Amino acid sequence: MFKTLKNDLPASVVVFFVALPLCLGIALASGAPLFSGLIAGIIGGIVVGGLSGSKIGVSGPAAGLAAIVLTAIGALGGYQNFLLAVVLGGIIQIVFGILKAGVIGYYFPSSVIKGMLTGIGIIIILKQIPHFFGYDADPEGDFAFFQVDGQNTFSEIFMAFNNISLGSTLIAVIGLGVLLLxxxxxxxxxxxxxxxQGPLVAVILGILFFVFTKDNETFKISAKHLVSVPIPEDAASFLAQFSFPNFGAITNPEIWITAFTIALVASLETLLCVEATDKLDPDKNVTPTNRELLAQGTGNIISGLIGGLPITQVIVRSSANIQSGGKSKMSTIIHGFLLLISVILIPKLLNMVPLSVLAAILFIVGFKLAKPALFKKMYDLGWKQSVPFFVTVFGIVFTDLLMGIGLGLAVGIVVILLKSYQNSHFLHIEDNSNGKHRIKMTLAEEVTFFNKGAILKELDSLPRDTYLELNLLNTRYLDNDIIEILEDFSIKAKERNIDIKLVSKRGIVENPTSYIDFFNERPKSNISLS
Structure with missing residues (x-):
């Protein structure tokens, strides 16, 4: 890991500046103490980063869980009861890892994963526009279309244009110029x-701008447009920010329901981010998903024990890490230590950083995730790739991350079923022979119950007086549902004067009376024709 420190150290600084406002914003959007978001960010960096098998994935508090956390804190009767659910959720995640549930992440189509990355890139840009102009009514990290302040993504942008802060906008434009240069x-x-790194320079310029303009009525940046890290007065007040779970509520069934919900959603979001991060990785490393679940579960146990929010791997921070040249998990771990050290030693300095400068940094991250060229590329790949991609993008922008992915996955499954329906067989019509239509039907390599409709339609549409050659030479798997269709059709074939010739590796049979007996000695079971 230390061999790539020259890449990882500057990347960790960029990830730190991206993670800091998101940790605070997600805590605010979740209705939790601000410090809880920082705890989750620190644990996600140091603990999960150390245990994970991902070289460039970054973990921390997740925007996708904000709504669940907000609801659960009230429903469970307090934050300490909720922390118990976080701890139990971490234990359940470890069980998922032991049961090898990480394989689930590989069952999401590539088009949906690319749509997820693009949708997140677009939503990052849209959500940062108000912050860029100094309108910060909605907290950082609220990535849902319908926001916690009652507005939506687009209404918030329109309101920002009517409430522009000149100082915030000016330093944001300067910062964006520095980043592009x-x-x-x-x-x-x-x-x-x-x-x-450019982001470090932009942040330093932001701090200097705040210091030199704080007495200028035109350009000064008010405190509500700055990072807001809790500032403890002494060691005792710092330690007082930590909370501990109420283990006395462990018999409450609502606690266990919340714990399972956290474990399920956090695991799914992590596995999706792992898949997406591996696609972005220029070195094409492959993350061991079961190990990732074990790492995330351990992180959530520790985070819950000391007052932190639930943790997942997060694509915003991970993509910032990749774009900044991070090569190993050292960048993730160092960013966690930077969060820890900064909240202890320099919280007052952090509170001089304008949110508009951090918005400029996130603009770059979002644009690199949602490059316009990708839309054309996906369109050129054809409708089977483009439709799930665009549905996922629009779903994420107009609902939220998990809903958008769910819509994309549903469309992807429909595409698979449609292509399976179309590709179940090949039909070849030959010249008439002895007054009969001669038709050859060749079944696909694998024929399952998905293909029932297509095959049944072809068989029912065969004209009377037909000679049908049913070719299964290349068929390696034939579902029992298809065998039953053939059994039923053999009865109709006699009525319609249809002769059947069955060709397979087991032999050739004219007008078979029992397909089940021919394919398998044990009736009513799936067969293999290998």
């Missing part, structure tokens, strides 16, 4: 600009 020009000129 760094990315497009300076990093290609000298290695020093690869070590010192």
């Amino acid at each position: 760094w990315d497009k020009v300076l990093t290609k000129k000298s290695k020093i600009f690869q070590i010192i």
Whole structure:
């Protein structure tokens, strides 16, 4: 890991600045103490980053769980009861990992994963527009279309245009200019600009702008447009920010329902982010998913024990890590230590960072996830790839992350069923022979109950006086449902003067009377014709 420290250290700084406002914003959107988001970010970086098998994935509090957390805190009777659910959820995640449930992540189509990345990129840009102009009514980390403040993504943007803060906007434009200059020009000129990252320079300029304009009525940035890290007065007040679960509520069934919900949603979101992060990784590393569930479960147990929010792997931070050149898990771990050190030693300095500068950084992250060229590329791949992709993108933008992915997956399944319906067989019509239509039907390599409709339709549409050759030479698996269709059709065939020739590796049979007996000695079971 230390061999790539020259890449990982500057990347960790960028991830730190991306993670800081998101940790606070997600806590605010969840109705939890602000410090709970920082705890989750620290544990996600140091503990989960250390245990995970992912080289570039970054974990922390998840926007996708904000609504669940907000509801659960009230329903369970307090934050300490909720923390018990987080701990139990972590234990359930470890059980998932032991049971090898991580394989679920591989069953999501590539088009849906690409749609997820693109949708998140778009929603990052849309959500950061108000912050860019200094309108911060909605907390960072609220990525749902319908927001906690009663507005939606687009109404918030329109309101921002009517409430522009001149100082915040000016330093955001300057910061965005620095980031583009760094990315497009300076990093290609000298290695020093690869070590010192543009986002760090933009943040420093933001702090200096705040300091030098705080007495200027036109350009000053008010406190509500700045990062807001809790500032403890002494060691005792710092330690007082930690909370501990109420283990006395462990017999409450609502606690267990919430715990299972957290474990299920957090695991699913993590596995999806792992799949997406591996696709973004220029080195094409493959993350062991079961190990990831074990790491996430351990992180959630520790986070819950000391007052933190639930943790998942997060694509926003992970993509920022990749785009900044992170090569190993050291960037994730260092970003966790940066969060810890900064909230202890320099909270007052952090509270001088304008949120609009951090919005400019996230603009770049969002644009790289949702490049316009990707839309054309997916369209050119054909409707089987483009339809699930676009449905996932629009679903994420107009609902939320998990709903958008669910819609994309549902459409992907429909596409699979439709293609399975179409590709179950090949039909070849030959010249008439002895006054009969001669038709050859060749079944696919694997024929399941998904293909029932297509095959049944073809058989029922055969004209009277037909000679049907049913070819199964290439068929390796034939579902029992298909065998029953053939059994039923053999009765209708006699009535319609249809002769059947069955060809398979087991032999050739004219007008078979029992397909089940021919295919398998044990009736009413699926067969293999290998």
